[in-house]
Amino acid sequence: MGSTQRLPNAIDLSHHLNTHSKSRNASPLKDILAFMSYEGMISLAGGLPHPSLFPFQSTSISTYPSSVVLDAAGMPKVEQDVLNVTITKEEQTGQMISLAKALQYGSGLGDTSLREWARSFTDTVFGPAYQDFEILLNSGNTDGWCKVVRLLCEPGDFVICEQHTYPSAQALWIPMGCQAIPVRMDGQGIIPEELERLMENWEVLHPKTKRPHLLYLVPVGSNPTGVTMLGARRKAIYDACVKFDIIICEDDPYSFLQYPDYQTGTTDLVYEAVTPNVYKASLAPSFLAYDYQGRVIRLDTFSKTLAPGNRLGYFVANPMFTERLTRATEVETQAPSGWSQAIIGNLLSSWGTAGYLQWLSTLRLQYQRRRDWMCQAIASSFDLRPASSFDLPGAEGLIAFAKGSFSSSAIPIFSFMPPTGGMFIWARLNFASSPRFAEIQSDSSCKDPEQAFSDEIWIKLAKALVLVTPGSYYTPWEGLERTTTKEMGREEGIGYFRLAFSLTTKEEMEIGIERMAMVLNSSWGISSGYEK
Amino acid sequence: MGSTQRLPNAIDLSHHLNTHSKSRNASPLKDILAFMSYEGMISLAGGLPHPSLFPFQSTSISTYPSSVVLDAAGMPKVEQDVLNVTITKEEQTGQMISLAKALQYGSGLGDTSLREWARSFTDTVFGPAYQDFEILLNSGNTDGWCKVVRLLCEPGDFVICEQHTYPSAQALWIPMGCQAIPVRMDGQGIIPEELERLMENWEVLHPKTKRPHLLYLVPVGSNPTGVTMLGARRKAIYDACVKFDIIICEDDPYSFLQYPDYQTGTTDLVYEAVTPNVYKASLAPSFLAYDYQGRVIRLDTFSKTLAPGNRLGYFVANPMFTERLTRATEVETQAPSGWSQAIIGNLLSSWGTAGYLQWLSTLRLQYQRRRDWMCQAIASSFDLRPASSFDLPGAEGLIAFAKGSFSSSAIPIFSFMPPTGGMFIWARLNFASSPRFAEIQSDSSCKDPEQAFSDEIWIKLAKALVLVTPGSYYTPWEGLERTTTKEMGREEGIGYFRLAFSLTTKEEMEIGIERMAMVLNSSWGISSGYEK
Known part of the structure; x- marks a missing residue:
């Protein structure tokens, strides 16, 4: 992990795109952007409001420090235990994102520094097995999954899912005229042999229908079953997906809330956060760790780790998928809230990656x-x-x-x-x-x-x-x-x-x-x- | 304006919904919500993270006061001219939205207080001609228009638009298989007679196609033409839309940036903000002012008035449309960023409505x-x-x-x-x-x-x-x-x-x-x- 230089690039998976996403045009403004960087250029092209007319001068956020110790009720143990993060309108050394930048129109991609942070974090923590994976910000996993369905599904498609699946995910594909193909689970999630059996017998089981090509799952603390899928199981599922050319959408809001086995009868456990490295090592691998082809779209989010109201998350996917998702983002939602980007970005850079892992180690303990x-x-x-x-x-x-x-x-x-x-x-x-x-x-x-x-x-x-x-x-x-x-x-x-x-x-x-x-x-x- | 009690309710316009939006189911969680308010109820139902585990304690925003005087460069004239708005985690008197609430999962509708503010503001400033109009928050007009297209358009539909129209709006309907029907404009926008002529001769001009039922326009400072549509023209367009059963989507990001005529040759104008009431009276009426049937979907936004990065706006529409749009919001995006809602909501309640109008009066001057x-x-x-x-x-x-x-x-x-x-x-x-x-x-x-x-x-x-x-x-x-x-x-x-x-x-x-x-x-x- 952390050094992906010798890994392969993603393979061509563009045959998975639906008609809708294939037919999106690149923004014509690209031509203009190519000229923007010319020395001395005066642009009368972009219709951006003037940042001096944003009424916000600065913001200051009082947060827990990453090393906070929480009491049994989840509150910081010492009242004074507060970290102040100040974000100014103009750029400043040590500030990841200024307000002037965060509150202006941007590309659909989201802030570059925050995306770089997320790429490095993903590389360090989950170590994708291919090299050219990319990050695209979104407004949380609801927005992320909506964009994945609209990227890949045609009306009439079957979407493979867990035997018990998240209803809001379904609520997207049902009105589109898609339907679920549930796969039986055990205590570790979807059973690979069941998935293989389904795909091998597809033509017999579902004559004259299109073979499914998208698997949706919540692999950690699955909603609703609470099941977490470990490494060997993931590898077997991934291999089946390679064999049957299936894209995996890993909706992973609970990835950082993993716990040791419940000890029957114990009531006097001591809950003490472990170090960032011990914590990191305790996490189940992401599907990314097995993804040597770029067929996993990972949905990561700050909803369960920093608060749902941030409405901030990100796709980890191959560049072909992120390019198409960017086109969709530009015209459907634009980048996530600038406040969310600025506050989360600057909090993360203030805590540092080790600090964020320390926070997660404390959080999951609660x-x-x-x-x-x-x-x-x-x-x-x-x-x-x-x-x-x-x-x-x-x-x-x-x-x-x-x-x-x-x-x-x-x-x-x-x-x-x-x-x-x-x-x-x-x-x-x-x-x-x-x-x-x-x-x-x-x-x-x-x-x-x-x-x-x-x-x-x-x-x-x-x-x-x-x-x-x-x-x-x-x-x-x-x-x-x-x-x-x-x-x-x-x-x-x-x-x-x-x-x-x-x-x-x-x-x-x-x-x-x-x-x-x-x-x-x-x-x-x-x-x-x-x-x- | 301001007293809509004796106005009619919206008429039934549900035949405009497309198959997709008709087939959305109400969230099954409704059954649960009905029981939630029982005295003494213990809910193990909702999967909400615990707010004590949101690391944010409070935030403080330094902004311009609404009475700020801006210099020629758009900066506040006195450096110290700063208003501090503090938002605490827990609820507090005089605070419109607490952080604990704003950062938690909410209904798709957005914060109730902010919606109430927007309803009252719309009523005061634009005076809709029907009574039961509703407000639904969205993540800005890009998100808003995307949801309108997905509410009303079927593949193959024609969307009526201005002769020169906003490209990102088109970028949504083109991949859906819809196409534009441009209507000729003059210096006040779409010409009503041209719209009538188009609709009267539809079967001849476009045999065997579905009649268009959606008109998209930017009625103030239109992008790209800069044209603003005044009252009489709007009434004529509205009447034609009643006659031909067309829904009007009023995409109005520039509604608060209206100027007096340009005075040729003048270079020594004094730019002085007028009072809130004079400012309000200077605005062209919204289509809402003529909308006695509820066939206007107004997209209002804070992007041009407070900053685009807020990604915060709202629909003003009849209750049947807002209900369907809420179902879409729940599963496609969820409510807008809690930071944006909390910051904008508390800024507006701190400024007051007259203060906000004062700010707009200053802003448009710039x-x-x-x-x-x-x-x-x-x-x-x-x-x-x-x-x-x-x-x-x-x-x-x-x-x-x-x-x-x-x-x-x-x-x-x-x-x-x-x-x-x-x-x-x-x-x-x-x-x-x-x-x-x-x-x-x-x-x-x-x-x-x-x-x-x-x-x-x-x-x-x-x-x-x-x-x-x-x-x-x-x-x-x-x-x-x-x-x-x-x-x-x-x-x-x-x-x-x-x-x-x-x-x-x-x-x-x-x-x-x-x-x-x-x-x-x-x-x-x-x-x-x-x-x-």
């Missing part, structure tokens, strides 16, 4: 702590057993039984894998063991018993004052003909809920999970153990 | 001064005569002759209307009077003599170290079969250049126009008068 709180809250309200010790098909990680009810004949209510990344626990509910579900199933007028039971529980939870996200939100859209659990060939007698551990306090989590236990126990016909 | 500099520079390098005093077909405003060459047989080189808004002078070049053009025209192998001569002059200008923007950049795209001046039925023997007066200094303008005079004189076979 989310690890929250992950632990949530797992502990579940352990307090349910009896947890390792899935391996109990024969429940498809269950991984831990199985939750009603508190005090565990015996060899006990009823497993749900299973989950304590996540090693991201913000979510994905509870796999064992509807099949609920008498109420059997009742619903026996009603022949009910078309989708899993959905009906899930809705019933969800409403009961809401009335008991705990909100979770229904698993059906994350069901890939396979077209109007396949909408029920059965039609989509999804697991019978299984449902899912997503529990976020990112925002609530420890106490709220405990109360929330207690409420959930009450509702689930009663829905499974069990009187709550801890109420006795 | 651009008026630049408009005057540019016109004076042209007057120094050319002999100017009123177009009305000379028989040159199509010429309006002033005609420029080579310096010292004016006589009854003098050769008119170009004509222009000193603009009363925006940032551009649109020079209409009288190619027909150039011997060199006649030479090019007589070459039968040259398919487009106007374009060839324009290119030749443009290169000569660039080599003489003055850049202007070629008029052809603004030619509406009418499909692959109609690309030459002749094929498009454009004026024979005429070419255009756009000259921006927004950024260069007075001295640079003078030198630039001198250089232009030299090149044009020589291209018209005239030795420069002032060189004698």
